[in-house]
Amino acid sequence: MRIISAHHSHFTGIVTLLLGVVVLGLMTAEAEAQLQMNFYSSSCPKGEDIIRGFVEKHIPNAPSLAAALIRMHFHDCFVRGCDGSVLLNSSSSGNQTEKVATPNLTLRGFDFIDRVKAAVEAECPGVVSCADIIALVARDSVVVTGGPTWKVPTGRRDGLVSIASEALNNIPPPTSNFSNLQTLFGNQGLDLKDLVLLSGAHTIGVSHCSSFSNRLYNFTGVGDQDPNLDSEYAANLKANKCKSPNDNTTIVEMDPGSRKTFDLNYYSNVLKRRGLFQSDAALTNNSVTLANIKRLLAGSLENFYAEFALSMEKMGRNNVTTGSAGEIRKHCAVVNS
Template identity: 75%
Template sequence: MRASFNLGIVLFSVLAFLGSSHADLVMNFYAKSCPKAEEIVLDFVKQHIPNAPSLAAPLIRMHFHDCFVRGCDASVLLNFTTASGNQTEKAAIPNLTLRGFDFIDRVKSLVEAECPGIVSCADIIALVARDSIVTTGGPSWRVPTGRRDGLISNATEALNNIPAPTSNFSTLQTDFANKGLDLKDLVLLSGAHTIGIAHCPAFSNRLYNFTGVGDEDPALDSEYAANLKARKCTTAGDNTTIVEMDPGSFRTFDLSYYKLLLERRGLFQSDAALTTSSTTKAYVTQLLEGTLQDFYAEFALAMEKMGRVEVKTGSVGEIRKHCAAVNS
C-alpha cells in the first residue's frame, strides 16, 4: 500500500509540473502591473496594420515559428549571433523570410515606456499576432498572458523543429505531436495559409524536381502547376518571385484555402499532405460543410492551444528590455 501511495504522489507531482506552465497563463495577466499594456498593443496595431495589411500574415507566422522552438518564448526575436558566436533562430532558413521584427520592437518600446521591465516580448508577439488578424477582418481568439522570454536561441533547433513546407503527412504529424498538438490542430493552424504569400523555393521542387529527376509532383493539379511555371516561378532557382498562398483570396481569412486543397491546389507539399490522411481530409471536409464562423471558433481554440506550447512562466527566463537581446 505504501508503495502504491508513494507512486500516486509521484504521478500527481509529475502531472502538476506538466500542467504548471499552462496554469500560470491567465487572461489580463498585466491588469495590475501594467493595466494599459494590451490597449497599447492593440492601438499600435490598429494604427499601422490598416496601412500595411500584408504584414498580418508574417506576424502570425512569427508567432507560429516562435512557439515551435523552445515554446512561445520570443527566442525567434534574438539577434543573428550570440555573444558566443552561435547563430540564433533568425539565421535559420525557415526564418530568413520572416518580416515584422521592427514592428514588434516598436510595440515593445511603447510598452516599456509605460511599464519598464514588466511585459514580455513573448506576450507581445502573441498579442500582436491576434490583433493583426482581427484588424484585417479575421478571427479573434483568447490570448492568456504571463509568458516570460527565453535566454537561448539556436538556428539548428529552428531548422529541426519548425515544420517545413516540404513535409509529408508523417513528418507533420510528428512535428505537431512533439508540441502537444493533434491532427485537428494541424488542419486548423494550416488554415492560416488562407492569407499571405510564399517564396518560390518553398515549393519549386514540386514544379521542377519533385523526386530528383526533373519531374513534377503528380499530386499537384497540372493546370495550377503550369500557371505557376509560366507566370510565377519561372526557374527552379527563382529566389525572388512571390506567390499568393490562396490565389484570388489571399487577403481574406476564409475557407477558400481548404477548397483549394480538395482541388489539388495546395501550394506547399505540406498543404497537399493534409489530403493524404483520411483523418485530416475528413477535418477539411467538415470545415467546408460548416460556416465561416464555425471555422473561426475552431481556429481560435487551436491558436490558444498553440500559444500555450512550452511557455516559460514564474521565475523561468526573463522579461527582456529589448526583444532582440537578452538582458546583460
C-alpha cells in the same frame, strides 16, 4: 514498544502534514505560474490596449504583415514554446540563433515587434514580455484585417536560449510529408484536427517560389513535376510566377484571389490539388485530416473561426516559460545583460 509506536505514528503524521504543505505549496506555485487572461491588469493595465492601438494604427497600411506576424508566432511557439526565442540576434561570440535558421530567413516583422515593445516599455518598463507581445500582436493583426479573434492568456516569460539547429529541426518545412507533420505537431501537443485548423492560416499567406519550386521543376530529382499538384495550376505558376527553378525572390499568394480574406478558400484549393506546399497537399493523404477539411468546408465560416481560435490558444499555451523562469527582456533582440 507502544511508546515507539506512538512516536512513530506522531512522526508519520508530521511528515504527512509537511508533505501536504509542500504539495499544496507546489500546486499554488504551479497555479500562479500558469498563463491567465489579463495577466498585466495590475502591473501594466494599459499594456494590451497600447499593443492593440499600435496594431490598429499601422497594420491597415501594411496588411500583408498580418500573415507574417502570425507566422512569426508559429515559429516562436514551435521551438522551446512561445518564449520570444525567435527574436534573439546571433551573438558576436558565434552563437547562431533561430533567426538565422533556414525556416526563419523569410520571417518579417521584427522591426514591428521592436516598435511595439518600445511603446509598451515607455508605459511599463520591464513588465511585459516579448513573448506575450508576439502572441498579442499576431492575434490583433489578424483581427484588424477582418479575421478571427482568439483568447491570448498572458504571463509568458522570455527565454534565454535560442539555437538555429532547433528551429531547423522543429519547424515543419513546406516540403513536409504527412508523417513529418504529424510528428512535429504532435511534439507541440497538437493533434491532427489542430494541424488542419492551423494550416488554415495559409488563407492569408504568401510564399517565395523557392519553398515549392521543386514541385514544379524537379520533384524526384529527374526534372519532373509533382503529380499531386494540379497540372493547369502548375503550368500557370511556371508561366507567370516562378519562371525558373532558381527563383528565390518572386512571391506567390497561397490562396489566389482570396488572400486578403481569412476564409475557407484555402481548403477548397487543397482539395483541388492547388495547395502550394507539399505540406498542404499532405493534408489530403490521411483520412482524418481529409475528413476534417471536408467537415470545415461543409460548415460555416463562424464555425471555422471558433475552432481555429481554440487551436491557436492551445498552441500559444504549450510549454511556455512562466513564473520566475526566463526574464522580461528590455530589448527583444538581446537577453538582458
